[in-house]
Amino acid sequence: MAEELQQTNVGLDESPEAVLKVDDLRTSFFVGKSEVKAVDGVSFEVPKGKTLGIVGESGSGKSITALSILNLIEKPGEIKGGSIKYKGEELVNAKISRMRKIRGNEISMIFQEPMTSLNPVYTIGDQLSEVIKIHQKFGPKKQKERAIEMLKLVGIPSPEKRMKQYPYELSGGMRQRVMIAIALACKPELLISDEPTTALDVTIQAQILELIKELQEEIGMSVIMITHDLGVVAETCDYVAVMYAGRVVEYADVYTLFENPKHPYTVGLLNSLPRHDIEQDELVPIKGNVPAPHEMPPGCKFAPRCPFASDICKEMPELKKIDDGNDVRCWIYDERWDGEKGVKVYENK
Amino acid sequence: MSQNNGYQDMTSTQLLMKNIKEFFGRLNKNKAAMVGFYVLVILFFIAVFGYLDARFGWLGISSTKTNLTARLEGPSAEFLFGTDHMGRDILYRIFHGMHITLGVGFAATFLAALVGVPLGILAGYYGKWIDSIIMRIMDVLLAFPGILLALFIVSILGGSTINVTIAVAISAVPQFARIVRGSTLTTKNLEYIDAIRALGAKDFKIIFQHILPNIMSPIIVNTSIFLASAVLSIAGLSFLGLGVQPPIPEWGAMLNDGRNYMYQAGHITFFPGMMIVIVVLAFNLLGDGLRDALDPKLKN
């Protein structure tokens, strides 16, 4: 595994194996005359067959990033710039007809709210067959067979019966399984799961994550796992992008990130997480809250909550690769930094 | 739903003032509602002036003078809106009749609220058999669609200005009672009302100091929305000859006069109807605006 990680080359360097490359993505929402930069220069890539975790607090722009990939941003939102390359093909400003062929077929998405993500007035069968009908040249009989096969695959008992049921007749966990079946029905290259387990019970959460992992191996697809839960990241991801206030602040493979986090925000997140592998005296929450859009500081957005903030943080740091392989957006790792170098991870302040 | 959370420390007057302030802020943002509001203010002053002029003849114009040499004349410089079948000036009749349309509309709505609001509070606050009896009676009244109940009542009472007001008011009572009952129930179940009751406050005091200020919004919204349909109902009944009787220049009654002369003089039916549209439109605009401004479900 470690060797493989070396090969795939962490970071933003050109990598022929990346299924998706996002570069300097900027998505804004316009409220009256003011612009809220929900995603402000996000870059990452998803290697083939691997899972990229995007972690961040709510409002950090991770869901908007996901919706931007499929061009599902609606007014008053708008993709302002940057590039999203799917297997070398530019998706920003792609034709809508082309996007429709990609959605649900080559790139699929599952959402946070299984309770409301299925159309209440159509049966499970209708909604599952629909995506197959759109993207595959199957006859009605084959469509139905495929739909039942998918329901079986995601572990739904008596699929023939479920096909005729409406969403209200299913539990939240079952509905999320149906969502996964819909997303995977056309064997996509990339699955974007936007907090797929947040709304579910803990026991169901584990089942759903396990299911996604199994199916990923079976289909050989890549996954973007969007979550605020570092536990989910540790269990499922190969690489992690940590987002804060619309930007990626740290990018690394999952082992490096957990063992050797560099950005003070990542450190803070890990310190606030209970861990079994290391002795902890107490959990340390990050001070304060994410600033409201109109209160965003200039420069590093994390500075007001950062224990190491200094004058230079009023300028925006670049996302740069440092020696250990992490990409970090922080002045601490810059030559100009005159303060204490580096941070101890589990030091309790 | 409970906009009262955190308001517990305020007296009912403060609560009312705060609500009023908030409400005007919201209403001000709604341009359509403000247009409706200003139109109504202007119409109101014209109506008052028209009423006084009809009584004291300040302007020296007459809406009652018949002139058989100038019957059914179309709009001209002399008669801006033309004349009717008896040679009366339609513009002057509309002007002198404005207070009737507005007055009867307001009177019917006010009467309906006067009866419906206490019934709704009683049903909502005391519940049990009082609630059952009141609401079953309201259900019976609601079984009559639109103006049918008013029509039925007027048919027996006989057509007159007062009777049509009463009839339209009765048909609107259940709407008020229903809405007020619902809001009273919600308010009554708030924790702070329980606390006040536990402290030994009398029902009377609770209703007037705590329930009433809290249910003012739905009452006001319903009133403004109902005003539009009251004007329509009254004009409709008068148009059928069962409401305000000629020669009173009520606009619906004027339409009834004019319908017999449509082949010769279409303008007789045009102008009074247009005025009804303006009044009803203004009430609808204001009513929509008030609902948006006051409905807690739509706040934000």
Add this chain to the structure above:
Amino acid sequence: MIRFITQRLIQLIPVLFGVTILVFGILHLTPGDPALIMAGESAPEATVNAIRRRLGLDNPLHIQYFDFLKNVLTLDFGTSIRDNIPVSDHISARFFITFELAVISTAFSIFAGLLVGIVSAVWKYSFWDVSLMVITLFGLSMPNFWLGLMLIQWFSINLGWFAPTGWGNPNQMVLPVIALGTAGAAIIARMTRSSMLDVIGQDYIRTARAKGVKERSVIFKHALKNALIPVVTVAGLQFGYFLSGSVLTESVFAINGLGRLIIDSIFARDFPVVQGTVLVLAVMFVTVNFLVDITYKFLNKRVDLN
């Protein structure tokens, strides 16, 4: 579902009972002798007495009511004072006209309302949306009898396109349907618009888009079917109003339906006919509302998340 229907049916009984009391009672609760009211103030004593005897007004009030109720349950509403024809014959002769007017007007309201509502919702805040919503506001604020008069003025008198009065051939039907249906169309349009906007913001619409569904299907397949649920209710209620509230329209266009029967009978002081017709209209209204309620419950079953 069956329990819900039974429950609602049981609730209907006291309401219908109350309706009969009200219809029976108003005539008797009013000050003055009902026989005298019917005969007219200046009628000779003998006529008044004849009416009194014929309607059984000599009996005690509760006996009169039970007779009334008994007759009503066998669809016997008495006979008309004017022409001695049974009231039920009068009603059945005119019922179909009113029913037809209501059905066609509802159809018009739904068609026009949906069209306008969907256009407005899909192009929200556009020039078309704003214009259409202003027009619907006028539609709501127009007295239907005045609209009827104006339609007659323009399309019958000035242009000669349609017949100004009557009912039966298509030429006579167009104007009354527009006059009666416009307000309903306006209500349905506004309802459809707000309902569509509500639905378009739902998660499952995003899911549909994420599946690669064409925008046309997103609107007409995924959004519309959900948005229609509240609209069905409004359309049903409109039908109830049209069925029993077309009094003014029938008067304007001289259509011989139930509404006109009431008006004519009121002027002729023919109270058995007024009572019978009002009763029938109220019962129809209650029935339609009941059916709308059941339909809504049924349609909403899948949508209601609780």
